[in-house]
Amino acid sequence: MLRQGIAVIALVALAACAGEGQSRGSATPEEVARAVYHHPGPPSLTLYTVVSNNTGSGGHTALLVNGSQRVIFDPAGSFHHHEVPRRDDVLYGITPAFELGYRSMHARPAYHVVSQTVEVSPEVAERALRLVEANGPVSQTRCAAATAAVLKQLPGFEGISSTLYPVQLQKSFEQVTGVQGTRYYEDFTPPTGG
Numbered sequence: 001m002l003r004q005g006i007a008v009i010a011l012v013a014l015a016a017c018a019g020e021g022q023s024r025g026s027a028t029p030e031e032v033a034r035a036v037y038h039h040p041g042p043p044s045l046t047l048y049t050v051v052s053n054n055t056g057s058g059g060h061t062a063l064l065v066n067g068s069q070r071v072i073f074d075p076a077g078s079f080h081h082h083e084v085p086r087r088d089d090v091l092y093g094i095t096p097a098f099e100l101g102y103r104s105m106h107a108r109p110a111y112h113v114v115s116q117t118v119e120v121s122p123e124v125a126e127r128a129l130r131l132v133e134a135n136g137p138v139s140q141t142r143c144a145a146a147t148a149a150v151l152k153q154l155p156g157f158e159g160i161s162s163t164l165y166p167v168q169l170q171k172s173f174e175q176v177t178g179v180q181g182t183r184y185y186e187d188f189t190p191p192t193g194g
Contacts, residue, residue, distance in 0.1 A: 025086045025087045025088035025089060025090070025137055026086075026087075027085030027086055027087045027092070028085075031085040032085050032087055032092050034085075035083070035084065035085045035092040035093030036069045036092065036093065037069060037070050037092075037093045037094060037095050038068070038069060038070070039066050039070040039094075039095075039096075041066060042066075042119045043066055043067055043119065043120050043121060043122045043124070043125035044064075044066045044117050044118060044119045044120060044125065045063060045064070045065060045066075045117070045118055045120055045124075045125070045128060045151075045154075046063070046064035046066070046115055046116065046117040046118075047061070047062075047063055047115070047116045047147070047151075047169070047170065047173045047181075048060075048061065048062040048063070048064065048072075048102075048103070048106075048113055048114070048115055049061055049113070049114040049116075049166045049167060049169070049170040050106045050107075050111050050112075050113055050166065051111060051112055051113070051114055051166075051167060051170075051183075052110060052111055053109070053110055053111060053112055053185075054110065056167065057165075057167060058144065058165055058166025058167040058168075058169075058170070059106075059111055059166065060077065060106060060143055060166060061075070061143040061144040061147045061166040061169055061170075062074045062075065062077060062102075062143065062147070063128070063132065063147050063150065063151070064094065064099065064117075065125060065128045065129050065132060066125060067122065067125030067126045067128065067129045068122075068125075068126060068129065069092070069129070070093075070094040070095075070099075071090050071091060071092055071094055071129065071132065071133075072090070072091040072094050072099075072102060073089060073090055073091075073132035073135070073146075073147065073150065074086075074089050074090070074091050074102075075089045075135075075138035075142065075143040075146040075147060076089065076137075076138045076139060076140050076141070076142060076143050076146075077089065077143065079091060079102055079105055081098065081101070083098075084098055087133070088133075088135065088136050088137045089132075089135065089136075089137055089138050089146075090132050090133055090135075103115070103184050104184075104186060107184050107185055107186040107187075108186060108187055109187045112183050112184060112185045112186075113183070113184040114170055114181045114182070114183055114184075115181055115182050115184065116170065116173055116174065116177070116179045116180070116181035117179065117181075118177040118179050120154075120156070123155075124154050124155055124156065127153070127154055127155075128150065128151075128154055131150045131153055131154075132150055135150065141164065142164070143166065144163055144164055144165055144166045144168070144169045145162065145163065145164050147169060148160050148161065148162050148163055148169050148172070149162070151173070156176075157176060157177075159172075159175070159176045160172050160173060160176055
């Protein structure tokens, strides 16, 4: 089963935005440099929103940046794997397998993941990369606010709303970019007709 295969790739514990305080982001510059992954796709930003299947409320927000390297800004998140260095709230070395592992970790019977990808210029992708690396660690429950603050500093994304709520950020991102996004489910069948 897909879930079991991903579990081998990423043995992780989910605490999301409201997780317990923990030591995050202690990777050395050397570990980060060894993990750099250059994705062949166009420069882009992908906003991830973890959404409750029961209530529709948001549980977490993160941002994948595909620039000169591919990273995930996982503010106050808890994704851990020994091959994915984490410095503050930035995950490095995000290959397609680890990107799927990240989504899979969050998608479970109670939650699904909305991914909204928009292509950007190489300059915007590099600015996003610099901003997430300079951001530092994010406090619990501030994942959406921290992600919105990064996005608002990018050309073309100035209209993003400041919010503490992941689903509100998802809707704002959709209004600014026009990107509808895809929904990723595991171990859950979404209702039909809506």
